[in-house]
Amino acid sequence: MAKRIDVSDLNIYYGNFLAVEGVNVSIEPRSITALIGPSGCGKSTFLRTLNRMHEVIPGARVEGKVVMDGHDLYGADADPVDVRRQIGMVFQRPNPFPTMSIYENVAAGMRLNARRMKKSDLDELVERSLRGANLWEEVKDRLDRPGSGLSGGQQQRLCIARAIAVEPDVLLMDEPCSALDPISTLAIEDLMTELKERYTIVIVTHNMQQAARVSESTGFFNLNGVGQPGRLIEFNPTEKIFSNPDQKATEDYISGRFG
Amino acid sequence: MTATRTPSPPGPTRPVRRLGDRVFAGSARGAGILILVILAGVAAFLVAEAVPAITAPAEEIPGGEGLTAYIAPLVFGTLLAALIALVVATPLAVAIALFITHFAPRRLAQGLGYLVDLLAAIPSIVYGFWGISWLAPKMVPFYRWLEDNLGFIPFFAGPTSATGRTMLTAGLVLAIMILPIISAISREVFLQVPTLHKEAALALGATRWEMIKMAVIPYGKSGIIGGSMLGLGRALGETLAVTLVLSVSGGITFNLISSGNPATIAANIALQFPESTGIAVNTLIASGLALFVITLVVNMLARWIVNRRADFSGAN
Ligand SMILES: Nc1ncnc2c1ncn2[C@@H]1O[C@H](COP(=O)(O)OP(=O)(O)OP(=O)(O)O)[C@@H](O)[C@H]1O
Ligand SMILES: [Mg+2]
Numbered sequence: 242m243a244k245r246i247d248v249s250d251l252n253i254y255y256g257n258f259l260a261v262e263g264v265n266v267s268i269e270p271r272s273i274t275a276l277i278g279p280s281g282c283g284k285s286t287f288l289r290t291l292n293r294m295h296e297v298i299p300g301a302r303v304e305g306k307v308v309m310d311g312h313d314l315y316g317a318d319a320d321p322v323d324v325r326r327q328i329g330m331v332f333q334r335p336n337p338f339p340t341m342s343i344y345e346n347v348a349a350g351m352r353l354n355a356r357r358m359k360k361s362d363l364d365e366l367v368e369r370s371l372r373g374a375n376l377w378e379e380v381k382d383r384l385d386r387p388g389s390g391l392s393g394g395q396q397q398r399l400c401i402a403r404a405i406a407v408e409p410d411v412l413l414m415d416e417p418c419s420a421l422d423p424i425s426t427l428a429i430e431d432l433m434t435e436l437k438e439r440y441t442i443v444i445v446t447h448n449m450q451q452a453a454r455v456s457e458s459t460g461f462f463n464l465n466g467v468g469q470p471g472r473l474i475e476f477n478p479t480e481k482i483f484s485n486p487d488q489k490a491t492e493d494y495i496s497g498r499f500g
Numbered sequence: 501m502t503a504t505r506t507p508s509p510p511g512p513t514r515p516v517r518r519l520g521d522r523v524f525a526g527s528a529r530g531a532g533i534l535i536l537v538i539l540a541g542v543a544a545f546l547v548a549e550a551v552p553a554i555t556a557p558a559e560e561i562p563g564g565e566g567l568t569a570y571i572a573p574l575v576f577g578t579l580l581a582a583l584i585a586l587v588v589a590t591p592l593a594v595a596i597a598l599f600i601t602h603f604a605p606r607r608l609a610q611g612l613g614y615l616v617d618l619l620a621a622i623p624s625i626v627y628g629f630w631g632i633s634w635l636a637p638k639m640v641p642f643y644r645w646l647e648d649n650l651g652f653i654p655f656f657a658g659p660t661s662a663t664g665r666t667m668l669t670a671g672l673v674l675a676i677m678i679l680p681i682i683s684a685i686s687r688e689v690f691l692q693v694p695t696l697h698k699e700a701a702l703a704l705g706a707t708r709w710e711m712i713k714m715a716v717i718p719y720g721k722s723g724i725i726g727g728s729m730l731g732l733g734r735a736l737g738e739t740l741a742v743t744l745v746l747s748v749s750g751g752i753t754f755n756l757i758s759s760g761n762p763a764t765i766a767a768n769i770a771l772q773f774p775e776s777t778g779i780a781v782n783t784l785i786a787s788g789l790a791l792f793v794i795t796l797v798v799n800m801l802a803r804w805i806v807n808r809r810a811d812f813s814g815a816n
Contacts (some may be wrong), residue, residue, distance in 0.1 A: 287640040297702055325704030338717035340812050349714060350704040371602065387811045400700075 243270035244310045244410040262470035273442045275452035278462030283471030284445045292328035293321040315340035329409035333416040335396035337388030346386040351408035374402035394425025411441040545790040553782035558779040573751040577762030582735035584671025593682035599689040620680035628744030631673035636664030661759035665747035668756040678731030689723030729802040739766040765791040
């Protein structure tokens, strides 16, 4: 079920502002791909084009191709709603539905997909997803409590559980650990390592060690100046990026000589 | 980072409070107390003036059958008219608010928003005239149709009023009057739904309508309820429009389209007060006390509904 994504000549706009230019990249299935780069270079913007969340913003649009296992996600017959059901997303700030219980949060995606599901099946799915997100033990006694009553790290894992409950082919994560303590961060990194057996994972991170620890491939985004579009400067296996990058800019950024 | 412990400064142990803070706290407290005083004053006046009617022998009350018999149809009429208004207005107002905030193109949304707000600025007597001279006659054929086809439902038993000045017409006029309040408040809360929650729904593969059901409406629910209660308050107390529109004769009936309708409390006071003296005035004030209590109960009920699931309100 993990799928491969090929991006070619992707230009991403906010209205008339070209935010990201000319991205060409292949994202391998069953692996973790990390995206790094300075703030404002378009990592989030690029990530959001992969599940067509970019166009939710008024005026935002895309040129180019994103192909997942042969299907053009921006083709004339592609429905953004279907695309998003196949490509799950975890946001930078934990965003469980505040009006729903922990249980309902996890079941939310399933309720969209299959209107009617046996209670026992749903129970099982919720438990499986929460276990998958390493959260089950902590919340199993309070599934009917609001999701917003959890700690930040627990909320983020709840969001991961919600995203994997619908068994997507790809999981996109935008700085999932940026608001978390080191222990929760480690828990989520372990989780990602487990999940990559079954999913294609793309993660944006500002944490170099994290990229080095968890990912197989790393992409480095950069921009030449304010108002200039961001570009994918280098995309290579993580070991190569962190030991012997092709580009001078990558090396400068990684070793902290940026700017 | 090294932590240096600063020695606690000598001086008074009482927490220092700025003058501005004190003035603000004082005036806020004063305003709060003022509201309570006014409320208590109104209640005390109503009770004091109502007591003679409550203690008077039944034959002296207008109608000659006692206070309960006098007030009961009025309470019923008030609740029925307000309920019709609420049932019609709430879904419509929420739909308008949703359309303005989530579906309409920006330009249109703004214009529409102003237009709905404008409805709130029209004096109620205008609604009354509009109801009696335009809406009521236009509704007659529709009421006939209801009587012919749905007459088996007690609401539409008929016989249809020839003038159209029925409970249903009054309820509809009230619905239009409370529409702007409910839709304005719903609109505000819908606009406040965090993008984060809406995107959470969309990223799960929700269509726009599913996103609204999942994220927007639940988040705005307490606002919708609050707005409805404000609207209900207005509908319960509305005087002029109902006085004009409703043709009053008769007592408690669920028949919404006939010419025999109970009055509402407020309309009845407006109609009877100028010609009342003595115990009749006390009776009217007693009915006013009943309205006061109804409004209080309705508001407490709303508060209870909102608080019951406060944990899930999204306000945390
Ligand atoms: N909603 C928006 N409307 C207009 N421009 C935007 C919007 N969101 C982002 N941008 C612009 O697009 C560019 C890329 O932003 P993006 O959020 O993708 O950066 P990022 O690499 O994720 O940065 P960070 O590491 O700080 O999250 C920036 O110049 C930003 O100002
Ligand atoms: Mg970002």
